[in-house]
Amino acid sequence: xxxxxxxxGVAVAYLSIVALIPLAAVVFKSLENxxxxxxxAVSNPQAVAALKLTxxxxxxxxxxxxxxxxxxxxxxxxxxxxGKSIVxxxxxxxxxxxxxxxxxxxxxxxxxxxxxxxxxxxxRTAVAMALLFVTLPFVVRAVQPVLLELDREMEEAAESxxxxxxxxxxxxxxxxxxxxxxxxGGLAFARAVGEFGSLVLITGNLPxxxxxxxxxxxxxxxxxxxxxxxxxxxxLLVVALVVLLIFGWMSKRALRHEE
Amino acid sequence: xxxxxxxxxxxxxxxxxxxxIPVALVFVNAxxxxxxxxxxxxxxxxxxxxxxxxxxxxxxxxxxxxxxxxLAALAIVRQRFRGRALLxxxxxxxxxxxxxxxxxxxxxxxxxxxxxxxxxxxxHGIRIIFSTPGMILATMFVSLPFVVRETIPVLxxxxxxxxxxxxxxxxxxxxxxxxxxLPAIRWGVAYGIVLxxxxxxxxxxxxxxxxxxxxxxxxxxxxxVENRFQxxxxxxAYAASVVLALLxxxxxxxxxxxxxxxxxx
Numbered sequence: 001x002x003x004x005x006x007x008x009g010v011a012v013a014y015l016s017i018v019a020l021i022p023l024a025a026v027v028f029k030s031l032e033n034x035x036x037x038x039x040x041a042v043s044n045p046q047a048v049a050a051l052k053l054t055x056x057x058x059x060x061x062x063x064x065x066x067x068x069x070x071x072x073x074x075x076x077x078x079x080x081x082x083g084k085s086i087v088x089x090x091x092x093x094x095x096x097x098x099x100x101x102x103x104x105x106x107x108x109x110x111x112x113x114x115x116x117x118x119x120x121x122x123x124r125t126a127v128a129m130a131l132l133f134v135t136l137p138f139v140v141r142a143v144q145p146v147l148l149e150l151d152r153e154m155e156e157a158a159e160s161x162x163x164x165x166x167x168x169x170x171x172x173x174x175x176x177x178x179x180x181x182x183x184x185g186g187l188a189f190a191r192a193v194g195e196f197g198s199l200v201l202i203t204g205n206l207p208x209x210x211x212x213x214x215x216x217x218x219x220x221x222x223x224x225x226x227x228x229x230x231x232x233x234x235x236l237l238v239v240a241l242v243v244l245l246i247f248g249w250m251s252k253r254a255l256r257h258e259e
Numbered sequence: 260x261x262x263x264x265x266x267x268x269x270x271x272x273x274x275x276x277x278x279x280i281p282v283a284l285v286f287v288n289a290x291x292x293x294x295x296x297x298x299x300x301x302x303x304x305x306x307x308x309x310x311x312x313x314x315x316x317x318x319x320x321x322x323x324x325x326x327x328x329x330l331a332a333l334a335i336v337r338q339r340f341r342g343r344a345l346l347x348x349x350x351x352x353x354x355x356x357x358x359x360x361x362x363x364x365x366x367x368x369x370x371x372x373x374x375x376x377x378x379x380x381x382x383h384g385i386r387i388i389f390s391t392p393g394m395i396l397a398t399m400f401v402s403l404p405f406v407v408r409e410t411i412p413v414l415x416x417x418x419x420x421x422x423x424x425x426x427x428x429x430x431x432x433x434x435x436x437x438x439x440x441l442p443a444i445r446w447g448v449a450y451g452i453v454l455x456x457x458x459x460x461x462x463x464x465x466x467x468x469x470x471x472x473x474x475x476x477x478x479x480x481x482x483x484v485e486n487r488f489q490x491x492x493x494x495x496a497y498a499a500s501v502v503l504a505l506l507x508x509x510x511x512x513x514x515x516x517x518x519x520x521x522x523x524x
């Protein structure tokens with residue numbers, strides 16, 4: 001069908017012009033001074049510090065998300081309380097709210113003018129909080145549908161055979177939820193390592209302290225070092241893609257294990 | 260039963276401390292000097308221009324990404340060709356790319372000094388970086404996957420029976436698409452459009468890198484918030500944020516209206 005081929009061609013051309021060719025330019029730029037130039041740029045102490053901060057905080061954020069995301073999904077599915085549907089729809093707010101507003105929001109409550117006297121501005125805690133804010137929906141939204149579909153009879157059977165609630169959770173519920181928790185966690189991680197907007201106002205971007213990898217890239221662009229900026233970008237991109245691949249694979253494995 | 264209340268308390272407490280109270284506080288801070296100053300802050304020429312520019316981003320990005328999204332979803336679900344899995348994977352790439360890297364990538368193609376075609380563009384007097392076209396490209400990049408991702412499952416779900424029936428009855432491919440396929444997938448597409456719009460309204464990092472941040476010229480609403488805050492005009496920053504937050508709430512509402520219908524389809 002010529003029409004179908006045309007549509008496909010337009011889609012591929014659009015994707016290439018908007019996304020693929022520019023990304024290829026980043027990869028080429030990072031290798032402009034050879035692999036030596038790449039390593040020099042990536043092993044710059046400030047770059048290393050920024051990448052380390054981003055990776056460590058992202059791992060912590062994913063773990064907290066796995067815990068609280070699952071808890072929130074659980075409460076939204078298994079619990080009943082007034083206003084539940086409103087709470088449920090507000091979960092997506094971090095996806096809808098512009099990231100710069102998310103940062104301002106956190107600064108209003110946890111900044112120097114905090115009404116409760118908690119000031120985390122310009123600390124690593126602020127980096128973690130901003131990332132927690134923007135990644136909140138991933139695990140909740142991944143776990144919720146699985147929990148809805150989960151067969152309650154399995155749990156009741158286990159309980160009638162004398163299993164404690166903790167055992168039921170550990171042996172029956174958790175294995176069923178694991179693929180969704182892992183999948184949501186992978187998306188949250190990919191989002192966290194690249195996050196920029198929500199960090200602008202609240203972290204101060206102090207090199208070696210609160211400067212995330214995305215900010216290091218930004219500062220290198222501003223100070224006219226495109227090769228250094230590109231090299232760190234490539235590292236960030238590879239980390240995000242590898243984590244997505246691994247988490248996707250783990251999620252599928254957990255799914256098969258369950259069957 | 261006590262554990263049930265403990266879990267509820269923990270979950271709602273977490274949401275309130277991370278999300279609910281801080282967002283509510285933005286509204287309080289915007290109106291701390293009354294409605295007048297807040298209104299004045301978002302009706303200055305710079306603020307108006309910033310919101311206008313944000314609308315331009317949405318008006319150009321959303322239709323283009325919607326057409327691309329439907330075409331790509333059709334190709335991935337309905338066609339068999341080499342590289343189909345690759346195309347499917349490549350579409351998700353923007354989700355794994357930092358917004359700053361998006362901006363950098365555009366600089367390296369279109370920038371006047373570092374760009375692959377920068378010299379050629381300069382010779383022909385075409386300005387992309389530090390001007391609206393570059394900002395539109397950045398917005399297109401970051402919001403690229405949404406329509407595709409929301410359309411693919413719906414397209415799989417509806418199958419090809421009705422399309423084949425229409426073809427048997429003599430409908431051409433275009434007629435089949437507009438009369439049969441599109442009505443069946445419209446809620447999936449609509450959901451993708453809502454997500455694309457939200458992202459286009461709120462993009463900051465990618466646009467920030469390629470905009471040059473000229474107040475009143477290349478400053479979108481989100482850049483305006485940063486600018487005001489850094490100039491110690493907190494009322495201005497909070498007031499513009501309230502407008503953006505209200506748009507986000509409208510988006511949420513639209514998501515809630517559309518989502519159940521999509522599930523029913």
